[in-house]
Amino acid sequence: MSNAELVKLSAAQMAEKIRSKEVSSRELTQAHLDVIEAAEPTVNAFLHVSGKEALAQADAFDKKLAAGDTEGLPELAGVPIAIKDMIVTKGIPTTAASKILEGWVPPYDATVIEKIKAAGMPILGKTNLDEFAQGSSTEHSAFGNTHNPWDATRVPGGSGGGSASAVGSYEAPLALGTDTGGSIRQPGAFTGTVGVKPTYGGVSRYGAIAMASSLDQIGPCARTVLDTALLHEVIGGNDRRDSTSIPAPVPPVAAAAREGLKRDLKGVRVGLIKEIGGEGFEAGVAARFNEAVKLLESMGAEVKEVSLPHLPYSLSAYYIIMPSEVSSNLARYDGMRYGLRVMPPAGVPQTSANMMAYTREAGFGDEVKRRIILGTYALSAGYYDAWYGSAQKVRTLVIDDFNKAFEQVDVLVSPTAPSTAFHFGEKTSDPLSMYLGDVATIPANMAGVPAMSIPCGLSDNGMPVGFQFFAPQRHDEAMYKPAAALEAALEEQWGGNILTKMATPWLNA
Amino acid sequence: MATFTREEIEHLADLARIALTDEEITRMQSELNAVADAIDEVQKVATDDVPPTANPVPLEAYLRPDVAVTPLTQEEALAGAPATDQGMFVAPQILGE
Numbered sequence: 001m002s003n004a005e006l007v008k009l010s011a012a013q014m015a016e017k018i019r020s021k022e023v024s025s026r027e028l029t030q031a032h033l034d035v036i037e038a039a040e041p042t043v044n045a046f047l048h049v050s051g052k053e054a055l056a057q058a059d060a061f062d063k064k065l066a067a068g069d070t071e072g073l074p075e076l077a078g079v080p081i082a083i084k085d086m087i088v089t090k091g092i093p094t095t096a097a098s099k100i101l102e103g104w105v106p107p108y109d110a111t112v113i114e115k116i117k118a119a120g121m122p123i124l125g126k127t128n129l130d131e132f133a134q135g136s137s138t139e140h141s142a143f144g145n146t147h148n149p150w151d152a153t154r155v156p157g158g159s160g161g162g163s164a165s166a167v168g169s170y171e172a173p174l175a176l177g178t179d180t181g182g183s184i185r186q187p188g189a190f191t192g193t194v195g196v197k198p199t200y201g202g203v204s205r206y207g208a209i210a211m212a213s214s215l216d217q218i219g220p221c222a223r224t225v226l227d228t229a230l231l232h233e234v235i236g237g238n239d240r241r242d243s244t245s246i247p248a249p250v251p252p253v254a255a256a257a258r259e260g261l262k263r264d265l266k267g268v269r270v271g272l273i274k275e276i277g278g279e280g281f282e283a284g285v286a287a288r289f290n291e292a293v294k295l296l297e298s299m300g301a302e303v304k305e306v307s308l309p310h311l312p313y314s315l316s317a318y319y320i321i322m323p324s325e326v327s328s329n330l331a332r333y334d335g336m337r338y339g340l341r342v343m344p345p346a347g348v349p350q351t352s353a354n355m356m357a358y359t360r361e362a363g364f365g366d367e368v369k370r371r372i373i374l375g376t377y378a379l380s381a382g383y384y385d386a387w388y389g390s391a392q393k394v395r396t397l398v399i400d401d402f403n404k405a406f407e408q409v410d411v412l413v414s415p416t417a418p419s420t421a422f423h424f425g426e427k428t429s430d431p432l433s434m435y436l437g438d439v440a441t442i443p444a445n446m447a448g449v450p451a452m453s454i455p456c457g458l459s460d461n462g463m464p465v466g467f468q469f470f471a472p473q474r475h476d477e478a479m480y481k482p483a484a485a486l487e488a489a490l491e492e493q494w495g496g497n498i499l500t501k502m503a504t505p506w507l508n509a
Numbered sequence: 510m511a512t513f514t515r516e517e518i519e520h521l522a523d524l525a526r527i528a529l530t531d532e533e534i535t536r537m538q539s540e541l542n543a544v545a546d547a548i549d550e551v552q553k554v555a556t557d558d559v560p561p562t563a564n565p566v567p568l569e570a571y572l573r574p575d576v577a578v579t580p581l582t583q584e585e586a587l588a589g590a591p592a593t594d595q596g597m598f599v600a601p602q603i604l605g606e
Contacts, residue, residue, distance in 0.1 A: 107585035201566045214564060240573045244564060247571075313554055316547035327525060334526070337598055338589030344528075352601045357528040366536075369527055373518065374541055376525040390551045392561030397554060399562060432543050448565025473566055 003031040004507040008499075011079050011173040011227040018065070018078040025058035025065070025078035029122045032080050036124065036171045039506035043147050045156075045166040047085050049125035050092050054080060061120035070120070074234045075254075077120040081231075082172035084163045085126035086133050087218065088207045089113050092123070096209045097141040098131045100333045100340045100363030110207020111242070112176060112218055112235045119234050124172050127162030131365045132330065133183050133211045135159050136437050139428055140367045148191060150463055150502050154421040157187030163221045164191040168499060170507065174231050175221040180211050181318055182417075182441025184219045185453035189416035189466020192455040192498045194487075195221045196228045197441075199473050200448035201246040203232075204239030212325035213244075215318075215445040223497060225454060225484040229257040232476070246474065256477035260484025265299040268482055271306035271409035273470075276440045281418045284459025289415045292456040292467050295489045296413075296482060306409055308401035310394065311443050317394035318442045319435060320378050324388050327375025330368065335359035370431070395446050402447045406472040411479050414440050416453040416466030440468060450476040454483050455498040456490060464498060513541045 006014070006023065017023045033051045040046060061078045064070050070077055088094045088106035090113070095101045109117070116123065130140035138146045138161030146161040148154040149169035156165040163175035164187030177184035179197035188195030196219045203218045210216065220231035236250030272293065277286065297303050334356045335341035340363040344354040364372070378387035405412055417437055427434040444451035449470055456467035467486065469479035491497060518537055522529040529537070583596050592599035 104589050107581050107588055199566065200564075201568070243570075244566070244568065246566060246568065310554060313551060316550035319544055319547045320551060331525075335591060336600055339591075341591035343601070350601055352603050353526065354528075355601045356526040357523075360526055361528040361530075364527065366533075369529070369533070370537055370540060372525050372527065373521045373529075373537060374544060376521045377513075377517075377541075380521075380524070386552070387548055389561055390548070390555035392563060393555035393559040394551055395565065396559055396562040399565060431540055435544075446565070 003034060006031050007035050007170040007173070007507070010224045011076055011222055012224070012230060014079050014173055015076050025061045025120070025122065026055060028078070029054050029058040029080045029124070032124055032172055035507065039169045039171050042152055042506055043149050043165045043169045043171070044144060045127050045146050045162040045169065045171060046082070046125045047095060047097065047128050047143055047162070048093050050123055053092065054122040054124050057117070057120070057122040061122070064120065074119045074230070076174070076230050076234060079173060080122040080124050081116060082124045082127050082163060082166045082175040083113070084129055084160050084175065084177050086129055086178045086209050087112060087176060088209065089123065089126065092126060094126065095143070096132045097129045097143055098363065098365070098368070099142045100359070102340065104339055108207065111204035111239045113207060115235055121234070127160070127166050127175060129162055130159035131368050132209065133159040133178055133180055134326065134367050134371055136182070136186060136434050137427065138162065139424065140365055142365055145424060148421045150192065150421070154423055154463065155190065157190030157421060159183040160187045160221065164188055164193050164195065167191070167193045167221050167223055170504065173222065174227060176235070177219055177221050178208055179217050179219055179445065180215045181322065181445050182438045184221060185441050185451060185466065185468060186417050186438065188221060188453040189455070189464065190421040192464030192502065193221060193223055194225055194228045194452065194454050195219065196232060196452040197444055197450060198232060198236060198476050199246065199450045201244045202250070202450065202474070202476060203236050204242045204245050206239055206241040210329040212322040213329060214325060215322060217445070223499060225260070225480060225487050226254065226257040228452070229253040229480050248474070251475060251477040253477050253480045256480040257484040260481035261488050263299050263485045263488050265296060265301040265482055265485050268301045268411070269409040270296055270301045270303045270482065271405055271412045272303060273311065273412050273414045274305050274307045275309070275311040276414040280436070281415060282420065282459065284461065285415050285419065285465050288457035288459065288465040289467060292486055292490070293413065296486055299485055299489060301482065304409070306405045306412065308405055310397040310401050313394045314398050314443045314446045315435070315439050317391040318446060320387050320391035321395070323371040323375035324378045325375070327372045327379060330372055333360065333363065339363070398443060399447045402449055402472070411482055412470040414468050416440060416468040420459045420461060420463035420465060444470055449473050450479060452479055452483055454487055456486070457498070458501065513538055513545065
């Protein structure tokens with residue numbers, strides 16, 4: 001099997017080849033490092049490639065496997081993975097794509113990284129993102145744009161554009177992302193890959209660089225539903241170092257995905273969200289979405305429209321809660337203990353307060369500054385109740401809407417984003433239009449419910465369209481079954497994974 | 510409708526410890542005013558009878574087991590510091606003149 005064939009396998013298939021000793025973890029890791037070298041000039045998904053460390057991790061796993069010492073390891077053991085640079089990795093630079101953290105080498109691992117390492121999964125490197133995960137196109141990275149592997153003139157989505165592009169371009173079979181308002185799902189939709197935001201608290205946030213703590217969630221990115229499920233099981237579960245971590249085991253998501261592959265959805269009730277769609281959604285997106293809904297019906301699912309009347313308010317509430325929490329969380333970048341320090345220019349008193357102000361001015365980009373200023377306002381004395389307090393009330397209403405909807409249906413569905421991947425620069429001058437692109441993904445973060453995006457076809461412009469599933473809190477498995485069924489039905493129509501329709505000149509080098 | 514004046518943004522930047530340039534303040538003023546409309550939208554439904562939600566997945570507070578773990582060493586904790594002296598962080602002068 002050639003390297004180009006090897007890297008196109010699903011992660012589950014790669015794991016099988018490792019177990020049957022057809023391929024070693026080192027060979028698999030090296031194959032991906034070769035693709036990274038060939039593809040990076042086109043996609044630029046990585047901020048740092050940790051090839052040496054990855055090969056050492058692969059060798060350690062291969063030795064264990066040879067010694068028959070892999071009892072109890074997860075199914076994905078030995079399969080390499082890319083990590084969004086929003087998650088701290090001991091000894092490997094972590095920047096959040098911000099100048100304020102340039103060159104920082106964390107002294108500890110995030111809980112999810114400890115789990116990845118314990119699973120014998122080599123870490124290929126750190127992927128690009130919008131600075132501090134704030135953006136929807138990865139254009140706000142301080143270290144350059146990541147390109148969409150389908151069309152290098154278009155954005156990969158954001159904030160996790162690096163992880164999605166790495167997985168989509170076969171640089172990595174798996175990646176981790178973080179999702180505060182859609183940062184895993186929307187890049188998944190834009191790149192024809194699968195991305196999951198688990199239930200809030202379902203995956204430990206210890207070691208995820210905090211953006212908006214009541215919304216942030218780490219989750220898996222991959223090319224198939226089953227692969228995301230297998231990775232979800234590796235990283236999920238209770239962690240006492242995260243006070244919002246749910247004290248329960250990971251839901252049985254891989255079993256649900258396998259069940260879905262049988263393509264029998266009899267008895268599954270699917271709700272179309274009345275408030276997401278219509279105006280503002282591109283015709284090509286709506287067409288692919290509607291065709292996919294028909295496919296769900298053809299497999300036995302009962303489909304009906306459900307109303308969540310407060311959903312239209314969640315975008316506005318999000319744009320109060322998120323910057324408020326950003327302004328608090330990013331207060332820690334003060335030039336004192338780690339990261340950048342810039343002293344005031346001559347003539348300005350050389351005080352700590354001035355050092356902080358000049359450090360933060362030099363270290364943060366425009367979007368981050370905008371959100372910190374807005375959040376500082378929303379949390380300031382006299383405005384807190386009207387702004388942050390009101391937004392938290394909307395959150396109550398949105399949660400109630402989801403609870404009522406899930407009394408009637410098992411899963412809710414919508415397009416993941418109103419559009420397909422847009423061109424560079426198209427939305428940077430108008431923050432509001434960029435924010436509107438998150439209208440379908442934000443409600444899941446507001447309500448803490450799990451949601452995922454899978455590809456459902458190509459729009460008229462040849463770019464992938466995302467199909468989103470929502471499930472009730474703590475029942476992530478409920479969405480994996482219909483998602484896997486839909487994926488299987490679509491792949492039968494396409495004659496394979498949607499990414500087989502994408503040109504990959506970097507694999508022929 | 511909420512509106513941001515130039516002075517207000519300067520004050521907020523001071524509170525947030527960001528030395529914004531004049532040009533940044535001008536740009537931010539128009540952008541923030543657009544986003545500030547969000548508050549009008551939210552207040553349409555955020556009535557007195559609706560309780561706020563802080564954590565979307567409510568959990569019982571619990572105490573972790575009282576087990577000693579090894580923290581970072583002093584060397585590790587200081588490894589990323591811009592300036593250190595004798596095992597401590599060095600800060601510029603805290604008070605004014």
